[in-house]
Amino acid sequence: MSEQALGSATALRRLMTEYKQLTAQGVSAGWNVHCWYGLFAIGYPVTLTLDFALAEGPISESDFFTWEALILGPKDTPFEGGVFTAKLTFPSDYPLSPFKMKFDPPLFHPNIYPDGTVCISILHTPGDDPTMYEQASERWSPVQSVEKVILSVISMLAEPNLESGANIDCCKLYRENRAEYERIVRQSVREQLGL
Amino acid sequence: MQPNVVSLSESDSVQDPTDFPPSSIAPGLRDLDDSLRCPICRELYTAPVTLSCGHCYCSLCIRNSLSSKAECPICRQNASEVHIRKNPAMESVVKSWASGRDFILGLLKPQEDHRTSPSVDSQGKASNTQPDSPSKKRKRTTDDTLTSAAGERKLTPGISKAQVQCPMCNQTVPERTINQHLDSGCQSYLSEASSSGTRGQQKEQWSKVFGNSGITHRNKDKGKAKEKEKEKDGDPDGLSDVDPLPKVSYNVLKDKLIQEYLTEHGLPTNGGRDACIARHQKWVMLFNANLDRSPANRQSLDQLKRELKKWEEAQQTRKHSVTDVVAYQKEHKSEFERLKEEARRRIPDKTSNSAAASGIIVIDDDE
Numbered sequence: 001m002s003e004q005a006l007g008s009a010t011a012l013r014r015l016m017t018e019y020k021q022l023t024a025q026g027v028s029a030g031w032n033v034h035c036w037y038g039l040f041a042i043g044y045p046v047t048l049t050l051d052f053a054l055a056e057g058p059i060s061e062s063d064f065f066t067w068e069a070l071i072l073g074p075k076d077t078p079f080e081g082g083v084f085t086a087k088l089t090f091p092s093d094y095p096l097s098p099f100k101m102k103f104d105p106p107l108f109h110p111n112i113y114p115d116g117t118v119c120i121s122i123l124h125t126p127g128d129d130p131t132m133y134e135q136a137s138e139r140w141s142p143v144q145s146v147e148k149v150i151l152s153v154i155s156m157l158a159e160p161n162l163e164s165g166a167n168i169d170c171c172k173l174y175r176e177n178r179a180e181y182e183r184i185v186r187q188s189v190r191e192q193l194g195l
Numbered sequence: 196m197q198p199n200v201v202s203l204s205e206s207d208s209v210q211d212p213t214d215f216p217p218s219s220i221a222p223g224l225r226d227l228d229d230s231l232r233c234p235i236c237r238e239l240y241t242a243p244v245t246l247s248c249g250h251c252y253c254s255l256c257i258r259n260s261l262s263s264k265a266e267c268p269i270c271r272q273n274a275s276e277v278h279i280r281k282n283p284a285m286e287s288v289v290k291s292w293a294s295g296r297d298f299i300l301g302l303l304k305p306q307e308d309h310r311t312s313p314s315v316d317s318q319g320k321a322s323n324t325q326p327d328s329p330s331k332k333r334k335r336t337t338d339d340t341l342t343s344a345a346g347e348r349k350l351t352p353g354i355s356k357a358q359v360q361c362p363m364c365n366q367t368v369p370e371r372t373i374n375q376h377l378d379s380g381c382q383s384y385l386s387e388a389s390s391s392g393t394r395g396q397q398k399e400q401w402s403k404v405f406g407n408s409g410i411t412h413r414n415k416d417k418g419k420a421k422e423k424e425k426e427k428d429g430d431p432d433g434l435s436d437v438d439p440l441p442k443v444s445y446n447v448l449k450d451k452l453i454q455e456y457l458t459e460h461g462l463p464t465n466g467g468r469d470a471c472i473a474r475h476q477k478w479v480m481l482f483n484a485n486l487d488r489s490p491a492n493r494q495s496l497d498q499l500k501r502e503l504k505k506w507e508e509a510q511q512t513r514k515h516s517v518t519d520v521v522a523y524q525k526e527h528k529s530e531f532e533r534l535k536e537e538a539r540r541r542i543p544d545k546t547s548n549s550a551a552a553s554g555i556i557v558i559d560d561d562e
């Protein structure tokens with residue numbers, strides 16, 4: 001884990017650009033963008049993509065290198081209806097190195113470590129494959145972006161990748177007793193919402 | 196707001212393609228702006244180069260990227276620095292676009308913006324961008340002004356009403372041009388008022404930092420940004436017939452030799468072996484990337500050294516205050532609670548319509 005840093009001017013400017021583009025594009029694409037003090041929620045039009053919404057933005061004014069994303073559980077998955085908070089932590093050499101993404105509280109999912117850290121190939125640098133199963137073509141490169149990663153994570157929620165499991169128990173359960181896996185996820189979504 | 200921190204409002208001063216209206220309003224402009232940007236840094240190309248696959252990046256961006264992974268970041272074809280080729284055509288397109296961009300944006304701005312920004316006039320240069328009558332239709336105004344603008348490239352567009360303080364050098368810079376200012380190594384695009392005096396001072400400070408380096412500067416006054424443009428043969432450091440610096444295998448070199456390499460370029464030798472290696476590596480990168488600019492656009496060795504110093508300072512990780520983050524989360528806890536509340540309310544009828552899962556956010560479904 002690279003410690004949080006104010007980072008280089010290059011990283012900062014690239015982040016500010018992504019941030020601006022995310023919000024601005026959201027508006028012009030007909031998405032709804034809600035803003036509370038730098039926390040942004042972007043609702044994609046249902047007709048355009050998956051049924052989800054996300055919120056993201058720097059967590060505080062003094063730290064552009066930590067963002068918080070709100071992700072809505074994709075439709076027709078056990079995560080549907082949930083609102084999940086993830087923290088994005090950017091390294092000071094971003095975008096050369098990828099950022100880290102961690103759900104807080106953690107999600108029960110084959111590709112999410114029990115501490116909430118997301119294990120997905122797009123967030124791994126080519127030299128760093130904890131599972132050895134990932135295609136080099138799917139890994140991080142400096143032309144990837146927050147938006148692309150979030151989209152990948154959302155489709156990962158819907159379709160776990162069992163070849164690169166991060167939560168072994170969850171993988172096992174998913175493989176052997178899908179109904180129970182889905183029940184646990186649904187249960188946790190309801191608990192998270194206080195139901 | 197605390198001083199000297201990046202504020203969210205600063206992100207408004209970032210340039211990106213969405214500064215332009217979508218193609219339904221201004222066909223092609225947003226895409227044009229996008230295609231003149233480096234996919235790594237997302238800024239207008241600086242010293243654009245292409246790899247053998249044809250993909251284009253800023254020289255410095257791709258050199259940085261290749262040093263961590265020897266492939267094209269877009270198509271992942273194997274690549275190395277020897278594949279880098281200058282792209283002077285792209286460079287000149289970008290240069291023209293950069294100089295006309297603000298002007299075009301000014302034409303596209305709603306007229307009220309002009310009317311509520313008297314500071315434009317105080318700069319004394321913006322007269323031509325002012326729409327003469329608010330009742331005129333946008334399209335007409337655009338055509339008129341575009342035509343008349345063709346011959347007057349120096350025109351300052353009347354849209355930079357706001358002045359911001361540069362986070363790097365603390366000088367006052369028009370908000371619109373903060374990026375170009377940063378690109379210039381804090382050398383140009385200063386506000387009219389602050390440009391002459393402050394820059395001189397800053398220059399002096401830097402020259403103190405670096406002392407008199409091994410490479411002497413023949414032309415002390417070369418740095419004036421305004422003159423840079425006129426300076427067609429401007430090549431104060433004699434860089435036009437210089438070869439790129441070769442890569443160095445540092446692990447076979449003695450400390451002393453590495454220090455000599457640094458001294459040779461007038462660079463400091465403090466900080467131990469690793470710091471010296473990192474410094475020299477970065478210097479080679481900056482130096483070679485600079486050679487990928489066409490001679491008229493090259494930075495001086497002084498400017499490159501400033502870049503190097505800036506980079507080194509940024510490497511020294513500054514701890515940020517976690518308490519800020521925690522406080523922020525506390526402060527905004529209610530927002531999250533509200534989101535959850537709204538999501539909860541929706542759950543019973545979640546199967547009833549497709550927009551349901553969008554939950555917190557009301558989705559505009561135009562059909």
Ligand SMILES: [Zn+2]
Nearest residue numbers: 233236253256
């Ligand atoms: Zn670049």
Ligand SMILES: [Zn+2]
Nearest residue numbers: 248250267270
């Ligand atoms: Zn390529």
Ligand SMILES: [Zn+2]
Nearest residue numbers: 361363364381
């Ligand atoms: Zn500056």
